Amino acid sequence: MDTAALALSLKLAWWTALLLLPFSILVSRALAFRRFAGRGFVEALIALPLVLPPTVLGYYLLVMFGGDSLPGRVFEALAGRSLVFTFEGLLLASILFNLPFAIQPMQRAFEGIGPDLREAAWVSGLSGWQTFLRIELPLAWPGVLSALVLTVAHTLGEFGVVLMVGGNIPGETRTLSIAIYDRVQAFDDAAAATMSALLLAFSFLAIGLVHLLTRRIGSRHG
Amino acid sequence: MADAVHSGLTVRFRQALPIPLDAAIECGPGEMLALVGPSGSGKSTILRMIAGLNVPSQGRAACNGDLWLDTATGVCLPPQARSAGLVFQHYALFPHLSARGNVEAALGHLPKADRGRRARELLALVHLEGMEERRPGALSGGQQQRVALARALAREPKVLLLDEPFSAVDQVTRRKLQWEVAQLRRALEIPIVLVTHDLDEAAALADVMCILHRGETLQAGPPMEILNRPASALVARLADLRNVYEGRVEGHDPERDMTRIRWRGYTLEARRNDRYTPGARVSWVIPPAGVILHRRDRPSAGERENPVRGVIGECVVLGENASITVLVDGQPDTRLGFTVPAHVARRNGLERGGPVVVSLLADGVHLMAWEAAEPS
Numbered sequence: 230m231d232t233a234a235l236a237l238s239l240k241l242a243w244w245t246a247l248l249l250l251p252f253s254i255l256v257s258r259a260l261a262f263r264r265f266a267g268r269g270f271v272e273a274l275i276a277l278p279l280v281l282p283p284t285v286l287g288y289y290l291l292v293m294f295g296g297d298s299l300p301g302r303v304f305e306a307l308a309g310r311s312l313v314f315t316f317e318g319l320l321l322a323s324i325l326f327n328l329p330f331a332i333q334p335m336q337r338a339f340e341g342i343g344p345d346l347r348e349a350a351w352v353s354g355l356s357g358w359q360t361f362l363r364i365e366l367p368l369a370w371p372g373v374l375s376a377l378v379l380t381v382a383h384t385l386g387e388f389g390v391v392l393m394v395g396g397n398i399p400g401e402t403r404t405l406s407i408a409i410y411d412r413v414q415a416f417d418d419a420a421a422a423t424m425s426a427l428l429l430a431f432s433f434l435a436i437g438l439v440h441l442l443t444r445r446i447g448s449r450h451g
Numbered sequence: 452m453a454d455a456v457h458s459g460l461t462v463r464f465r466q467a468l469p470i471p472l473d474a475a476i477e478c479g480p481g482e483m484l485a486l487v488g489p490s491g492s493g494k495s496t497i498l499r500m501i502a503g504l505n506v507p508s509q510g511r512a513a514c515n516g517d518l519w520l521d522t523a524t525g526v527c528l529p530p531q532a533r534s535a536g537l538v539f540q541h542y543a544l545f546p547h548l549s550a551r552g553n554v555e556a557a558l559g560h561l562p563k564a565d566r567g568r569r570a571r572e573l574l575a576l577v578h579l580e581g582m583e584e585r586r587p588g589a590l591s592g593g594q595q596q597r598v599a600l601a602r603a604l605a606r607e608p609k610v611l612l613l614d615e616p617f618s619a620v621d622q623v624t625r626r627k628l629q630w631e632v633a634q635l636r637r638a639l640e641i642p643i644v645l646v647t648h649d650l651d652e653a654a655a656l657a658d659v660m661c662i663l664h665r666g667e668t669l670q671a672g673p674p675m676e677i678l679n680r681p682a683s684a685l686v687a688r689l690a691d692l693r694n695v696y697e698g699r700v701e702g703h704d705p706e707r708d709m710t711r712i713r714w715r716g717y718t719l720e721a722r723r724n725d726r727y728t729p730g731a732r733v734s735w736v737i738p739p740a741g742v743i744l745h746r747r748d749r750p751s752a753g754e755r756e757n758p759v760r761g762v763i764g765e766c767v768v769l770g771e772n773a774s775i776t777v778l779v780d781g782q783p784d785t786r787l788g789f790t791v792p793a794h795v796a797r798r799n800g801l802e803r804g805g806p807v808v809v810s811l812l813a814d815g816v817h818l819m820a821w822e823a824a825e826p827s
Contacts, residue, residue, distance in 0.1 A: 350556065
């Protein structure tokens with residue numbers, strides 16, 4: 230059992246969720262409530278990681294993060310190190326490939342709030358911000374939790390993108406799923422089995438939780 | 452500004468798109484105005500524009516001297532700043548909050564410590580004691596409507612807007628709620644605007660009825676005035692007045708204060724109306740109450756006025772009253788409708804196909820500008 234890899238995976242999941250959730254709440258809410266030009270395009274872009282092979286996504290991220298590209302150079306100039314094969318690069322990649330998992334459940338949840346509820350809040354004197362905090366967020370809460378669970382589970386399990394962008398550096402970019410692959414390559418079946426069982430149990434719990442939460446959304450609005 | 456002296460609600464909206472509107476509404480404090488019209492006539496849109504949820508391309512709205520909207524000067528207050536209590540057609544209660552929570556959400560103007568007490572008072576006002584902690588899902592339709600009403604009143608609004616508030620409950624509950632709203636409005640010194648497509652409801656509850664057609668306010672006035680003296684044949688049709696006909700003015704009789712019209716071979720006396728010159732084509736209407744049945748057993752008052760002969764087309768007994776349709780001169784295209792007590796129908800042996808004579812009370816015959824009948 231590679232505890233350093235487990236710790237790194239958890240750290241990555243924590244930071245991904247922390248940075249991605251507020252951003253996703255804003256984006257999913259805008260997609261649910263606003264009608265603007267290019268909305269369909271934005272939705273398609275967000276859904277892309279669902280169908281794109283992880284290696285393809287990883288390849289483009291690698292190119293984007295590299296010292297030859299503008300984002301890569303900007304980061305290098307600011308941080309004094311490369312994005313490629315570092316935790317920061319891995320985190321950025323993780324945020325990008327988790328976009329659909331974070332945004333889509335929340336968007337569904339916000340869309341489930343009838344327009345007249347928000348109007349009733351405004352007519353009752355609640356400001357836009359108060360309406361968000363007291364009406365929209367509590368009603369969309371199951372969707373937000375689903376997004377959180379899916380994001381964490383998916384971060385722990387992602388393999389292709391992580392390998393492409395982060396490589397396999399212990400303590401820096403070797404996550405649990407990479408460690409499993411590593412152990413299998415080294416014929417250390419016992420360690421691979423333990424870590425696989427851990428991820429299996431976690432994924433099962435996560436899916437169960439998401440199902441429970443989506444049922445709650447259904448019953449509340451039904 | 453003129454609005455400074457004008458208390459109550461004054462509204463003028465105009466736009467061509469997305470739905471055409473040309474509406475003017477005035478509603479004084481303590482007055483209930485019913486906005487009546489068929490579905491799609493723009494009733495709810497006007498209500499939403501008063502609340503600030505929609506904005507017309509041209510318009511002005513002021514309440515008790517406060518200017519809420521004036522497209523000419525670019526004033527447009529958001530809903531939060533308008534202080535309008537709105538009861539949504541489907542209530543739009545917050546499903547995750549209790550009845551008390553729903554009302555407290557609209558009590559943002561009070562200090563936090565006072566909100567709970569005030570919410571309880573408001574819920575008591577709408578007869579929901581003991582239900583404070585229930586969520587909307589655990590309340591009946593009528594109870595939800597009361598919570599919505601309490602929430603709308605919580606802001607101490609300057610105007611109360613009711614969007615078809617009684618349409619989603621059963622009839623017994625509707626009667627009860629209508630009665631309670633009628634009681635409640637005595638305690639409220641604010642304008643109340645009620646949107647409804649139910650003419651009976653409007654006539655029973657409202658002080659002023661405003662007829663809306665394709666976004667245009669055609670006539671506003673006391674319900675009895677609209678039902679007895681519609682401004683046009685279109686208003687008569689929208690107010691579901693069935694006895695609308697076409698005739699020609701024969702002449703005026705200043706001595707008897709009458710106008711004579713020619714209709715289907717009859718010369719009818721009508722309430723004097725000098726607006727139409729002799730020979731002019733007019734539409735005219737008579738309310739069911741202006742039609743008097745000639746009894747077999749004894750003469751009735753007013754029998755000499757405008758006697759008209761016909762054949763009974765239908766006689767339908769609905770509870771205590773019988774609804775009679777007379778085919779004038781036996782012609783199936785000229786129907787005259789009125790009601791008599793069921794026992795009168797029975798005693799006079801009114802039956803389909805039977806001959807009958809009725810009188811049209813001259814005071815009830817109301818002339819209007821001629822308008823080609825629109826297929827309904």
